[in-house]
Amino acid sequence: MAHWLMKSEPEEFSIDDLAARGREPWTGVRNYQARNFMRDDMRVGDGVFFYHSNCAVPGIVGIARVASAAYPDPTQFDPQSDYFDPKSTPAAPRWQMVDVAFERKLPRTISLDELRRHAEALGDFPLLARGNRLSVLPVSDAQWKTILALA
């Protein structure tokens, strides 16, 4: 079973929003590397760290699960959507996504700052890499355990 970290801006969609909805299509990923992780490597049941980005205290706030195989993100075909991609067509969709299901909220936020303080234990963790901007990234078994133990 693989593990992942997925970023969301809490003003757009927070862990509380996911808790309220139960399950949510992960729309709006427009980065090929992130898409490829969802399309090629994610499996139903994989664990996901839900990360709040672009906010007062960025960090991991909860646990979710991959709840579907990848399928085309409908927002790419919708001219009204912020995520509309005029170069994409239903016959040849560019962007894929998965559904994500709420599992639990962590008792407290494991902040980016705290994660940095455990950089050594976390080893090669892409979230902590300089200039990292990926919104979907892999988490190793060891990293998953290390981070869960912090909560």
Next chain:
DNA sequence: GCCAACGTTGGC
């Protein structure tokens, strides 16, 4: 709001 990092676009 600033700006560093970095991905994408498009002219050549």
Next chain:
DNA sequence: GCCAACGTTGGC
């Protein structure tokens, strides 16, 4: 196929 310009991400 190079690379400058531009847009976006996301921490601060």
